Structures are given as structure tokens and as C-alpha cells.
Amino acid sequence: MSEHKFPTEVIDLPSGGKVYIKDSPLSSGKLELKYMTTREEDILMSENLIKKGVVIDKLLDSLIVTKGVKQQDLVLGDKNAVLVAARILAYGPEYTAEVTNPKNQEETVSHTFDLSQCPFKELPKDVDYTDNSFNYTTHIGKNKIKFRLLTGKEEALIEKDLKQSAKYGYSTDITTRLRYTITEVDGDSKPETITEFTQNLLARDSMALRNYIQEISPDIDLTSEIEIGGETVSVSIPLSVTFFWPQSV
DSSP states (O other): OOSSSSOEEEEEOTTTTTTSOTTSGGGGSEEEEEOOOHHHHHHHTOHHHHHHTOHHHHHHHHHBOSTTOOGGGSBHHHHHHHHHHHHHHHHOSEEEEEEEOTTTSOOEEEEEEEGGGOOEEOOOTTOOEETTEEEEEOTTTOOEEEEOOOBHHHHHHHHHHHHHHHHTTOOOHHHHHHHHHEEEETTBOOHHHHHHHHHHOOHHHHHHHHHHHHHHOOEEOOEEEEEETTEEEEEEOOOOGGGTOTTOO
16 A cells, blocks of 8 residues: 555556566556546546547556656557556446457347456566567577567557558558567667668568567457357457446447
8 A cells, every 4th residue: 555545455467567667657567546536527628638548648647656757668468457457446347348359240238247357468588688688580590589578658659640540541550560560670779760670671571570579478368258149259349438447328
């Protein structure tokens, strides 16, 4: 418990803190969150923040108690886990949402999930990395690259770049994301080298790299097996508007 007047909880992070530098508070693998109050409910109701698309980020910054930490410092898997923990502390682990049968995209049911049962997907033990710098060799081009797991900070920059590209009618999602993810190519970390590499990376190498990053990234597993139409199917737990407003219809 902290010295603050409101109750708090210390939660675990899927990464275990392994992807942060040693002097970061996050390297402990834990984060202190306060319980949501009416102040945070006001944040959730802010039409201005909703329009800007930053309402969840502002909410998490208001809830994080650990000194020197903002939501933008978290790798995305840890941020997802913090979001779920914040929801559990605010309204409990039961979360009711509409889900559609992934096998036919037709049958829809209302199901109550237990968010406390969502397991962590941890960083594999055999991954070659130091802090948030991972080593990878492309399969076909045999380029030795270094990459990082993106944090909320990089995601915000990516979103800004993508909006700018969209103004000119361009779709650059893959190359922009790789440009922020890759930090070194064959020992060269110059931005122009990385930009040229990401724009000319073989499609098979690009897909393999993106699959590898997804495979090793620590996260919280938001899938669940439920019964729809008399059969058991695996569904993704939808983070709908009712996630932080469980009484909303």
C-alpha cells in the first residue's frame, strides 16, 4: 500500500520487467495502480479526450501511482495488462459483452467473461535480447537486425505518421511500423538506412519478422473458449464501450 489516501494495488506485468533498462521502475516487473474514482469517471466522459482518441491513455496516466512511469513507457503487452487490471479494480472481473461465432460470423451471444482468468503470455526463455533490444536474422536476405518492442510512445508517433500519410492518400502501415520497430540493420543504425531497408524488405522476410515479434511479445491473453450454438469456440474478448462502463447498454 502506498502513502496516498486512496487504495492501491501492486500488479504484475507480463514482461516481468525484463524488457526495461535496469534503472527503470518498470524493471521490477510490477506497477502500482490506484482504484478508479469519480475523477477517472470524469476522464472517461470527456468528449474532447474521446474525440482526440486519447481517453484511455489519460485514464491510465491518472491511475498509475508508481513514480516516474507513464502509460507511454509501457510496451504494448504490459499496457494491455494494466488496462485489464484497471478495469478489474474499478468494477470487478466480470465483464459481459456481445461476441460473434468466429466460424460463421452470424451467431451472436451475450457472454460474461472472468477477466481475472486471463493468463499472461511471457517472454520465451530462448529469445536473444538485451533490455528492449532483440536480435534477428532475416530468412532470405540474411540481414542481421536489431528491433525493439514498441511502447505507447512509439505507437503515438506511428499513429501521427499514418494520419499524415493518409492525407496524401498513402497507406504505409507496415513500413511505418517496421521503421519504428527496427533499430539497426547489419550494424548500421542510421535512420536513412533503416528507412530504406524497411521500404525494400522482401515480403516473405517482412511477414516472418512480424510473426516472430508477435510470437515473442509478452502480453495478456484476451481469448476465451465459450459455447455458441452448441459447440465450443475460441473467441477474442471484445474491448467494447462497456469495458469501463459495465452498466451501459
